[in-house]
Amino acid sequence: MDMTVTLALIAAGVAGTVGCGWMGARPKDYTKPRVVPWQMLMLASAVFVLALLIHLLGLFGMNTGPQSQPPR
Numbered sequence: 001m002d003m004t005v006t007l008a009l010i011a012a013g014v015a016g017t018v019g020c021g022w023m024g025a026r027p028k029d030y031t032k033p034r035v036v037p038w039q040m041l042m043l044a045s046a047v048f049v050l051a052l053l054i055h056l057l058g059l060f061g062m063n064t065g066p067q068s069q070p071p072r
Contacts, residue, residue, distance in 0.1 A: 006056050013049035017042055 001009075024038030054064050 001055070003056070003059055006052055006059065010049055010052045010056070013045050013052060016045040017049060020045060 020038045020042035023036070024042060028034075057064050
């Protein structure tokens with residue numbers, strides 16, 4: 001993925017995280033059951049954004065994986 005797609009997905013993931021957080025923080029209406037697990041969707045979206053941020057660091061040239069040792 002190039003940088004444009006990565007930044008667009010990060011923006012969409014942040015919007016999804018904020019939206020799910022807002023929906024999950026609303027006051028409970030005990031007359032209706034909650035069907036959508038907003039907190040779990042918020043957590044999944046935040047993990048998605050974190051993975052994309054690591055990918056973005058890789059696009060900038062940083063090594064985010066394990067350091068490889070030269071053979072002896």
